[in-house]
Every structure is written in C-alpha cells, then in structure tokens.
Amino acid sequence: MYNNCCFVMADKIRAVKERSFPHTVEGIKQFYDEWAPTYVKDLTHEGYTAPRRAAETMAKLLSNKHTEIMDMACGTGLVAHELTQVGFNTIDGVDISTESLTISQERGIYRRLICDHIGANELDIKDDSYDGLILCGALGSGHLNLECFPELIRIVKPSGPIIFSVSCKTRDTFDQFKDGNFEADLDELVRKGLWVKEAYELIPDWIFNEAGHQYVYKVV
Numbered sequence: 001m002y003n004n005c006c007f008v009m010a011d012k013i014r015a016v017k018e019r020s021f022p023h024t025v026e027g028i029k030q031f032y033d034e035w036a037p038t039y040v041k042d043l044t045h046e047g048y049t050a051p052r053r054a055a056e057t058m059a060k061l062l063s064n065k066h067t068e069i070m071d072m073a074c075g076t077g078l079v080a081h082e083l084t085q086v087g088f089n090t091i092d093g094v095d096i097s098t099e100s101l102t103i104s105q106e107r108g109i110y111r112r113l114i115c116d117h118i119g120a121n122e123l124d125i126k127d128d129s130y131d132g133l134i135l136c137g138a139l140g141s142g143h144l145n146l147e148c149f150p151e152l153i154r155i156v157k158p159s160g161p162i163i164f165s166v167s168c169k170t171r172d173t174f175d176q177f178k179d180g181n182f183e184a185d186l187d188e189l190v191r192k193g194l195w196v197k198e199a200y201e202l203i204p205d206w207i208f209n210e211a212g213h214q215y216v217y218k219v220v
C-alpha cells in the first residue's frame, strides 16, 4: 500500500514536470481525482509556494478580511488554507475534480463548493458575487485557458482583484500561451474595458524551485 502511494506520487509529479498529463477535460479530471489523496503532501514536498504568495497578495489588496473570496480551480484547498492564514474566512471554491473537492470539503473552510468545468461556460454563480478571486496553478494545456476570464470577471465585483499565476515553463511552452499570446489575450480584455492591469510579479520559487508569473488585474 505504502509503495503504491509512492508510485502514484512519483507518477503525478513526473507527469507535471514533463507536461505528460492528459490534455482533455475528462483526462484531467481523472488525473486529479487519482492524485487527490496525496496532492497536498506531494506538492508541499516540492516547494509549491504559489498558493501562499497569492493569498498574501490578496491580504495586501483587501484589508477587510470578512470579504467574499472565490478560489477558482480550488483542488484540495491549498489556496483556501493560505487565505485563512492571512485572515480571510468567507471562501467559496470551484473545481472539476470530485475527489479533490471531497478533500476540500473535509477541511471545513469553504462556505460553498461547486463541481463544474471552468471555461467559457456560465457557472452557477450570480454576477458580482465576490470581492476577490484567486486562480492558482490551473492554467495550461488540458487545464484552464484564457477563455475562462470573461466568466471570472463576471462573478467579481467592480474594483475586485483577480490574482492568477502560471509557471514560467507553462507560459513559455504551451501553444496557446507562448510567443506573447498570453499577454496579448490579457491585453485584449483590457481593450474591451473588462479589467485593468494592477500588478505583475516574478516569483522565483513558484514550484520545483522554478519561477512563475503572478498577475493582478482589477475588474472594471
């Protein structure tokens, strides 16, 4: 049993490092369902600092800690845990992986958890519901792409921050993101008047001791 767990862990970490995870919605759901039981332990071991960085950034932007925060693609709840460490206490989450959501539920942190696909589709959430939103570690091939942003903007209140981050490797190698496509798509939403750019930070130790890009946009 112990050995099986180690094989699952080694498999999943290797798949993430080599980008050899499934590249379909169904495949990615199964990938995270299988990984859910050891995900937190595995990624903590791999120096995954991105959730803490995002939560700390949110804390600097929103002084009222009773505001409502959406943890988009929440997985097993690492971001929500970090949000509670900086004082937030009203957090909802969305994810496609039912097994990950079970672990998030067991944390007893979230007010509401929604199992759904995040993309161009409309989520079961009213307009302007949240004071801030974090999307951490979930952009990439088979995962979320930038088509989801108009929907994320819809559910955040005007002036509310949307904090998201992506590993440098993913931004530089995924076809839809590389060669400036990532920034161009974000800029397009600025041109459409949906949000404005607030901040950008290069995080040197985002995961695996490798760097990641963290962005903050504010909803118009």
Ligand SMILES: C[S@@+](CC[C@H](N)C(=O)[O-])C[C@H]1O[C@@H](n2cnc3c(N)ncnc32)[C@H](O)[C@@H]1O
Pocket: 025, 028, 029, 032, 051, 072, 073, 074, 075, 076, 077, 078, 079, 094, 095, 096, 097, 100, 116, 117, 118, 119, 135, 136, 137, 138, 142, 143, 144
């Ligand atoms: C690397 S994990 C990140 C989880 C969490 N945000 C964290 O930082 O630990 C990626 C998460 O995105 C979810 N996911 C990937 N594609 C998705 C989609 N299209 N819709 C909803 N969830 C998705 C996966 O189920 C998984 O929980």
